[in-house]
Amino acid sequence: MASYNHDTIRDLIDGRLPWQSTRSIMSQYKDDDRFFKYIDILQERVTFNDPILLPIGEHLYIVAKQGEPQGERVVKCGCSYEFGHYTRNWKLKAMINVRDDEEEIAEIYPGRHSYDPDWMEIREFICPGCATLLEVEAAAPGYPIVFDFLPDLETFYRDWLGRELPKESK
Amino acid sequence: MTDASENETMTIKEQLLEYDRRFRETGCYAGITELKYREDDPLRYESLHTKLRSMTISAREMARSISASPGVREVGEMVVALYTPEGDAISLSTGIMVHVHTMSRFIKWMIQNGYEESPGICPGDIFANNDAFIGTVQVPDVMVVVPIFHDDELVGWAGTVAHELEVGGITPGGDVYLAQERFTEGLFVTAEKVGFNDELRRDYLIRLERNLRMPIYWMFDDKAKVAANLELRDQVKELIDDVGLDYYKRATREFIEEGRRAQLSRVKQLMVPGRYRGHTFYGHLTEGKPGILPLSDGNLLYSIPLELEVRGDGQMHLDFDGTGSWGYHSMNCTPAGMDGGLFVTLTQSMNYEGKVNDGAWLATDMNLPSGTWTNPDRHTVATATSWALLLPAFGIFQRLLSRGFVSRGFKEEAFVGQVNSPMVEMGGQSQYGDQFGMALFECSAAGSGALGIKDGIDTGYVGWNPESDMGNMEVWEQGIPMLYLGRSITADSGGPGRHRGGTSFTSTWLVHNTDELTIATSEHSSRVFDNAGMCGGYPAPTAHRHFTVRDSNIQQMVEERKPLPHELGSDPHMSDMERLVEGDKNVIEGPHIDKPLQSGDLFAHSYNGGGGYGDPIERDPLDIARDVENGYVTAEIAERTHAVVLDHDEERDTWRVDEEATVARRKEIRGSRLSKAVPVEDWIESERDRVLERDFVDEVRKMYQDTMGISSRFAEEFREFWRLPEDFAM
Numbered sequence: 001m002a003s004y005n006h007d008t009i010r011d012l013i014d015g016r017l018p019w020q021s022t023r024s025i026m027s028q029y030k031d032d033d034r035f036f037k038y039i040d041i042l043q044e045r046v047t048f049n050d051p052i053l054l055p056i057g058e059h060l061y062i063v064a065k066q067g068e069p070q071g072e073r074v075v076k077c078g079c080s081y082e083f084g085h086y087t088r089n090w091k092l093k094a095m096i097n098v099r100d101d102e103e104e105i106a107e108i109y110p111g112r113h114s115y116d117p118d119w120m121e122i123r124e125f126i127c128p129g130c131a132t133l134l135e136v137e138a139a140a141p142g143y144p145i146v147f148d149f150l151p152d153l154e155t156f157y158r159d160w161l162g163r164e165l166p167k168e169s170k
Numbered sequence: 171m172t173d174a175s176e177n178e179t180m181t182i183k184e185q186l187l188e189y190d191r192r193f194r195e196t197g198c199y200a201g202i203t204e205l206k207y208r209e210d211d212p213l214r215y216e217s218l219h220t221k222l223r224s225m226t227i228s229a230r231e232m233a234r235s236i237s238a239s240p241g242v243r244e245v246g247e248m249v250v251a252l253y254t255p256e257g258d259a260i261s262l263s264t265g266i267m268v269h270v271h272t273m274s275r276f277i278k279w280m281i282q283n284g285y286e287e288s289p290g291i292c293p294g295d296i297f298a299n300n301d302a303f304i305g306t307v308q309v310p311d312v313m314v315v316v317p318i319f320h321d322d323e324l325v326g327w328a329g330t331v332a333h334e335l336e337v338g339g340i341t342p343g344g345d346v347y348l349a350q351e352r353f354t355e356g357l358f359v360t361a362e363k364v365g366f367n368d369e370l371r372r373d374y375l376i377r378l379e380r381n382l383r384m385p386i387y388w389m390f391d392d393k394a395k396v397a398a399n400l401e402l403r404d405q406v407k408e409l410i411d412d413v414g415l416d417y418y419k420r421a422t423r424e425f426i427e428e429g430r431r432a433q434l435s436r437v438k439q440l441m442v443p444g445r446y447r448g449h450t451f452y453g454h455l456t457e458g459k460p461g462i463l464p465l466s467d468g469n470l471l472y473s474i475p476l477e478l479e480v481r482g483d484g485q486m487h488l489d490f491d492g493t494g495s496w497g498y499h500s501m502n503c504t505p506a507g508m509d510g511g512l513f514v515t516l517t518q519s520m521n522y523e524g525k526v527n528d529g530a531w532l533a534t535d536m537n538l539p540s541g542t543w544t545n546p547d548r549h550t551v552a553t554a555t556s557w558a559l560l561l562p563a564f565g566i567f568q569r570l571l572s573r574g575f576v577s578r579g580f581k582e583e584a585f586v587g588q589v590n591s592p593m594v595e596m597g598g599q600s601q602y603g604d605q606f607g608m609a610l611f612e613c614s615a616a617g618s619g620a621l622g623i624k625d626g627i628d629t630g631y632v633g634w635n636p637e638s639d640m641g642n643m644e645v646w647e648q649g650i651p652m653l654y655l656g657r658s659i660t661a662d663s664g665g666p667g668r669h670r671g672g673t674s675f676t677s678t679w680l681v682h683n684t685d686e687l688t689i690a691t692s693e694h695s696s697r698v699f700d701n702a703g704m705c706g707g708y709p710a711p712t713a714h715r716h717f718t719v720r721d722s723n724i725q726q727m728v729e730e731r732k733p734l735p736h737e738l739g740s741d742p743h744m745s746d747m748e749r750l751v752e753g754d755k756n757v758i759e760g761p762h763i764d765k766p767l768q769s770g771d772l773f774a775h776s777y778n779g780g781g782g783y784g785d786p787i788e789r790d791p792l793d794i795a796r797d798v799e800n801g802y803v804t805a806e807i808a809e810r811t812h813a814v815v816l817d818h819d820e821e822r823d824t825w826r827v828d829e830e831a832t833v834a835r836r837k838e839i840r841g842s843r844l845s846k847a848v849p850v851e852d853w854i855e856s857e858r859d860r861v862l863e864r865d866f867v868d869e870v871r872k873m874y875q876d877t878m879g880i881s882s883r884f885a886e887e888f889r890e891f892w893r894l895p896e897d898f899a900m
Contacts, residue, residue, distance in 0.1 A: 013622075015623035015624050020671065026582050026583070030440065030580065034578070037579070054577055058668075058706060058784050091855075093850065095849055096848060096850045096853045097843065097847040108810070109711045111741070111743040111744075111807070112738075112743075114713075115697060115699055116453075116713070118866075118870070122709075123581070123837035126847050128844070130840070131844050132785055133787070133843070134705070136702070136706060140866075140873060141866055141872065142857070142860065142870065143449070144887060145447060145891070149444060149447070149577070150445045151442050152442075152445075152482070160482075164819040
């Protein structure tokens with residue numbers, strides 16, 4: 001089975017690996033040991049020490065908190081900003097900018113590229129800590145904010161990875 | 171081990187029911203609990219599969235050269251497949267792999283409806299179907315199958331599908347956008363025996379000849395399909411003689427069971443179990459347009475939410491609960507069509523190894539709520555342009571899978587998703603003076619969504635046929651009374667992001683040598699974008715307008731050697747057609763359904779780009795300089811959206827990144843983001859008042875009335891999210 005070293009995976013996920021090598025990796029059977037190597041690379045990049053349990057997007061991680069309450073599984077941005085427990089939608093603790101007027105729309109979609117704000121709005125979910133744009137929704141006005149991903153961490157660690165999930169104090 | 175060989179005294183229908191029973195009892199396809207042949211002699215087993223797959227591929231390539239249609243020849247809108255006697259897909263060629271299970275439904279439908287007794291299934295018979303309620307995606311996807319007999323025993327089916335360019339509907343072309351009920355969709359062939367003794371019936375061909383605007387495409391394509399099927403059939407029969415019938419029957423079923431197991435294990439390898447959610451929207455704008463019937467005369471907004479549950483055993487469950495009702499338009503879909511969408515996605519994201527077959531279908535299930543556009547409860551609804559809603563719907567699926575890939579570390583597989591690509595359908599008087607009809611399939615080269623590690627594909631991708639091509643302009647010009655003034659990259663058509671979505675292209679034409687050219691475009695969202703970005707990337711702008719100039723002064727411009735409009739141009743507020751040409755100029759919102767054009771008129775049509783991935787201000791500034799130099803992104807969007815400051819060397823027409831200014835600009839953008847934004851909880855509080863007052867335009871309000879009426883779950887979640895009274899209704 002395929003297996004790649006730390007630097008290769010780092011360059012691959014950053015899009016910096018030469019295309020020939022990337023393509024070759026994409027065409028191979030997948031490397032079953034990817035997950036924890038990936039986590040190690042991400043852990044080196046974040047500004048906190050809480051162990052990452054699962055990335056759920058660019059800059060967004062479910063971590064096991066080292067501080068109190070210890071082991072609590074919370075969503076954090078890479079800058080350390082904390083969005084609350086992973087079973088609640090992190091977006092509800094973010095900042096939002098809604099593009100629903102002509103001027104705001106034209107910044108991204110000018111003229112004939114625009115949409116009708118009566119029918120649709122662009123919602124930008126921004127990290128209050130570092131101002132990174134974490135997610136964009138295009139939705140009809142009034143449509144509830146989407147909870148993108150609620151992982152089944154227990155099944156993932158226990159049954160799929162064969163590892164014990166760090167305990168979470170109740 | 172359960173014996174998978176058939177009982178020779180059974181009818182095919184009994185056999186089908188027996189295999190279904192064994193699947194229910196054992197959870198394994200046809201009751202195959204052990205992959206015995208694979209384990210005993212893997213080389214022999216794999217060799218058989220490779221041979222079958224190569225036979226389907228070579229049959230497709232042969233058929234492409236027989237076909238008269240540029241859709242098949244140039245663009246490759248065809249697939250050849252091999253099925254078990256009960257209609258389960260064993261192996262497919264490349265091409266429109268949508269049809270793994272759609273053709274399967276067609277074969278099973280014939281078996282379940284007693285075709286063994288009448289009209290009979292005999293050696294040399296040819297059956298055809300384009301009824302989506304039986305098993306296809308839409309009317310132009312005409313499928314032809316032939317039974318494969320070994321001695322007197324039915325041992326399988328060879329099938330071929332091609333997308334026909336003209337189907338004789340209320341508007342010309344293949345995707346009949348103006349169809350509002352089944353009765354206006356064009357020529358139906360409903361699971362019909364259309365030939366015997368290996369030849370198409372003469373009366374069937376006469377029917378095609380007399381009911382289509384451009385019969386040559388369908389007729390020659392059907393001959394190509396028959397040729398592909400006969401080639402595949404004869405090769406399979408020879409192969410059976412080599413390997414033995416018992417081995418063939420058992421091994422081909424093991425392929426399917428292996429496909430099922432492989433799908434489950436790939437999910438466990440690439441994904442993370444849990445609940446994934448996403449949505450998209452689609453605007454349908456036809457109010458007051460010519461040819462709209464009273465029941466259809468209203469604009470519509472569709473919401474398409476999708477929930478994906480990835481279970482601990484690797485099974486995936488897709489749930490479209492919360493989407494809207496079917497309507498009097500051509501965009502409805504059938505469960506067969508939804509199967510098509512499922513396979514469009516799976517074959518590109520998970521089912522990428524050789525064994526694409528019905529095993530993956532068995533490892534995945536869908537909730538398609540009855541009465542919605544995904545599963546109409548009336549078989550007379552139109553499905554002629556079902557891709558309109560189907561493709562955005564499965565674009566969500568692609569993004570949900572990609573969320574799992576990103577979580578799992580396989581970012582190279584994350585793909586923001588397939589996009590729709592609006593097609594130009596046309597007909598009227600050809601440049602040769604006779605009647606014609608055509609689906610201009612250059613739409614098959616749109617921009618793809620971005621990947622997790624790189625930009626999307628520019629002008630070279632479409633969801634339904636990842637092997638597709640736009641075809642040569644000169645070839646299309648042979649079939650349509652229009653001359654290309656240009657095909658050009660549409661700047662800013664890809665969604666911004668750290669990795670931007672693939673850009674698309676715009677074509678501009680001069681109508682030539684005709685008194686009557688009717689154009690009816692299809693699969694095109696209006697007022698809203700029918701795709702999305704991911705992880706901070708933006709959607710691509712897909713609410714296109716059409717540009718026409720009637721009674722233009724183009725002839726005079728040519729004579730005076732003035733600059734002609736070869737594209738819409740990079741000014742988003744004023745197109746080159748508006749800027750350069752004199753005449754009756756129109757910018758048309760929504761699909762182009764209008765009175766015919768004629769020689770000297772101009773027409774422009776834009777295809778779709780894909781969504782972006784990641785925060786656009788994290789994009790490498792050098793990539794943006796390259797984008798601007800090559801016309802993919804305008805300097806304005808580079809500065810505003812990607813926060814890159816560029817210096818333009820006008821003499822050499824090159825762009826250089828001002829690194830210091832870019833760093834400052836990006837810092838400034840971060841600051842302004844936070845000063846403009848509000849906490850989500852505050853925003854919810856203020857928006858709640860708007861919801862309580864139902865302060866929405868009619869189309870949005872009707873969308874909520876419809877979806878809250880059809881889905882109690884959505885209604886409950888809507889009320890809960892906005893903390894509305896229990897009796898709140900829109």
